[in-house]
Amino acid sequence: MRVSGSAAKRRPASRRPVRAPERRTRRDLTPELIRRFFESLDTPVALSCWLLFESGEHAQLAQKTIDPHSYVDSEAFFLDYVAVRFLSKYTGLRTGIDTTEVALSEFLRCERKCHIVNDQLTDLFIEDPEIALNSTTSWRFSRIVSWLRCKVSSVLGDLNWSEVDDNCRFGPGATTRIGGTKTSAYEKFQGTPHTTQGALRYVLERSEAWENFFHRFEVVPGNTVTFVPKNAKTDRPIAIEPCMNQFMQLGIGGVIRDRLVRFGVDIRDQSRNQHLAYRGSLYGTHCTVDLKSASDLMNRAVVELLLPDDWFRAMDDLRSHKYTLDGKWFTYNKFSSMGNGFTFPLQTLIFWSLATLACKMSNVGFSQVSVYGDDVIVPPEAFDTFLRLLNLFGFEPNSAKSFGSGPFRESCGKDYFNGRDCQPLYLKEPVLEALSLVKFANRVQRLSCRSLGDYGRDKRFHSLWQYCVSQLPRDLQRCRIPEGYGDGGLVTSFEEACPQRAGHARLERDGRVRPATWIEGFTYSRWVFVPEQYEMTDIEGTRRVALFTCERIKPPSVGWMTNARLSSLEVISGYDAVRDFDGSDGCPNGHVMAFHRRKGRWERRTGVARSWPSLGGWY
Numbered sequence: 001m002r003v004s005g006s007a008a009k010r011r012p013a014s015r016r017p018v019r020a021p022e023r024r025t026r027r028d029l030t031p032e033l034i035r036r037f038f039e040s041l042d043t044p045v046a047l048s049c050w051l052l053f054e055s056g057e058h059a060q061l062a063q064k065t066i067d068p069h070s071y072v073d074s075e076a077f078f079l080d081y082v083a084v085r086f087l088s089k090y091t092g093l094r095t096g097i098d099t100t101e102v103a104l105s106e107f108l109r110c111e112r113k114c115h116i117v118n119d120q121l122t123d124l125f126i127e128d129p130e131i132a133l134n135s136t137t138s139w140r141f142s143r144i145v146s147w148l149r150c151k152v153s154s155v156l157g158d159l160n161w162s163e164v165d166d167n168c169r170f171g172p173g174a175t176t177r178i179g180g181t182k183t184s185a186y187e188k189f190q191g192t193p194h195t196t197q198g199a200l201r202y203v204l205e206r207s208e209a210w211e212n213f214f215h216r217f218e219v220v221p222g223n224t225v226t227f228v229p230k231n232a233k234t235d236r237p238i239a240i241e242p243c244m245n246q247f248m249q250l251g252i253g254g255v256i257r258d259r260l261v262r263f264g265v266d267i268r269d270q271s272r273n274q275h276l277a278y279r280g281s282l283y284g285t286h287c288t289v290d291l292k293s294a295s296d297l298m299n300r301a302v303v304e305l306l307l308p309d310d311w312f313r314a315m316d317d318l319r320s321h322k323y324t325l326d327g328k329w330f331t332y333n334k335f336s337s338m339g340n341g342f343t344f345p346l347q348t349l350i351f352w353s354l355a356t357l358a359c360k361m362s363n364v365g366f367s368q369v370s371v372y373g374d375d376v377i378v379p380p381e382a383f384d385t386f387l388r389l390l391n392l393f394g395f396e397p398n399s400a401k402s403f404g405s406g407p408f409r410e411s412c413g414k415d416y417f418n419g420r421d422c423q424p425l426y427l428k429e430p431v432l433e434a435l436s437l438v439k440f441a442n443r444v445q446r447l448s449c450r451s452l453g454d455y456g457r458d459k460r461f462h463s464l465w466q467y468c469v470s471q472l473p474r475d476l477q478r479c480r481i482p483e484g485y486g487d488g489g490l491v492t493s494f495e496e497a498c499p500q501r502a503g504h505a506r507l508e509r510d511g512r513v514r515p516a517t518w519i520e521g522f523t524y525s526r527w528v529f530v531p532e533q534y535e536m537t538d539i540e541g542t543r544r545v546a547l548f549t550c551e552r553i554k555p556p557s558v559g560w561m562t563n564a565r566l567s568s569l570e571v572i573s574g575y576d577a578v579r580d581f582d583g584s585d586g587c588p589n590g591h592v593m594a595f596h597r598r599k600g601r602w603e604r605r606t607g608v609a610r611s612w613p614s615l616g617g618w619y
Helices: 005-010 030-041 044-054 058-063 074-085 099-127 141-156 161-167 185-189 197-209 243-261 271-283 300-306 309-318 343-361 380-392 434-451 459-470 539-551 577-582
Strands: 130-132 138-140 223-229 235-240 287-292 322-325 328-331 370-372 375-378 408-411 414-417 522-535 561-563 592-609
Touching: 030 044, 030 074, 030 459, 044 058, 044 074, 074 414, 099 141, 099 223, 099 235, 099 300, 138 141, 141 243, 141 300, 141 343, 161 243, 185 592, 197 243, 197 309, 243 309, 243 343, 271 287, 271 370, 271 375, 271 408, 271 414, 287 380, 287 408, 300 309, 300 343, 343 370, 343 375, 343 380, 375 380, 434 459
Parallel strands: 223 322
Antiparallel strands: 130 138, 223 235, 287 375, 322 328, 370 375, 408 414, 522 592, 561 592
């Protein structure tokens, strides 16, 4: 029976529902991926790594290294370096090492050393001996401290609390009161926030400055030390700070960060360190220095000696003086732990001042000094002097990752040998989910591009990439995206993807259909993680979020909160948050939603890429 044209038009079109990507692969592909990866490298070192993995000698595999100075050919070094680093952070290695115990031992060792160095630096300042840091120059200790203090003071200037207020914020992670997946600003603004006794005065001053802000606080002794995975040999110690200490610490850290920019040090950008590491590997004009346990060895004496008095007093009050470990309280010998909001900017400032002094004592300019946390780059003439300065103030250069000569340099995640990018691929966790396999395939794709200096893709990795794609569900195999759009689909070359040009788009506004508009670009489809939302039910906490967001006159950090009236994250000057929220329906239930952290669902999104670069052929 034929259906009339009008009836056919009324029939709903059958569309296949878009399914979420499969959570797990058909089987554990990790051993096969490891085998194929080492097989792609096809070197004796890669073969030895595979044999150690297959035979269960994982402890030897985790300890395996190569010496860059023993290589002449960059190609041979690249393949061997990638092989030994591939599983160095893999959590599935059965090494027999208690990584938490190793990290705890190192943490306690650093605490003991900080205690010793605090006394030593105090004695040096009193005795004021002559310090010879190189063969041509020797300074008295008081002169070294005075020069460094002047340098640090020139960067920091006077402590301006209005600038600190503008930079105060909460971090995205847990605090001593808030944990789990609910760590948004809303959770930290409601209830009774934690603070230490030293920070209470500063917090109360901020509370009086903001109407309807905090009125009640719970005083706690300090922070909580815990351990997170770092690599196959050890964990990383971190400290979970009280809510308001973290809030104020990030304000101080933001001011230090902004002051450093005026002197050419930008801790929001790693590219300068990476570029200078490249030049150092090619021409030998720069040396890279990495430090062991840099934040754990930030002793109190060096901060007190080098910082201006007003800065030191404020930072000393806002830090946690005590920590709890296994239910017991201890007093810190270090000044600021990893997890403190100003630790990273502070150590950048101190290492930069030490590097500039090393240049002065070596009679060389410091325009080529670059610092990003504990990644430091200095001229070759100042390399040895800088290492001695670090040791003088209680820090420990990492000899395995510091390079003053030879063709190899590494800094800020980039590794270069004679100018060749040797950044390795790390397998950190077993590949058990389909999207994890997509991410691994994309990393193989990028490694193949780096292998040929971004002039095509290395055919050695082609079969491994094809195998990854063949093990994916068909829906994910069809999700092809250009480079620069994340890992929600397979990063593919333009020639392989053959994307469609973006069609016409009809824009609707105020109930009127605008003329068709041509969007230049190519369509793509990818999977995006959407955090789960939950309703803000605490009225006082919601009002505080609104006040904080709107009175800053700046967009909040991604993932903090979303608001129906502020969905574009554009805050209008003069906006009365309290009046608006009190006057909204539900007051304010249903008006504002908060986000879970690391909890949500995957959604398939279609977009338009302005350009779709070619990755070149497989050569």
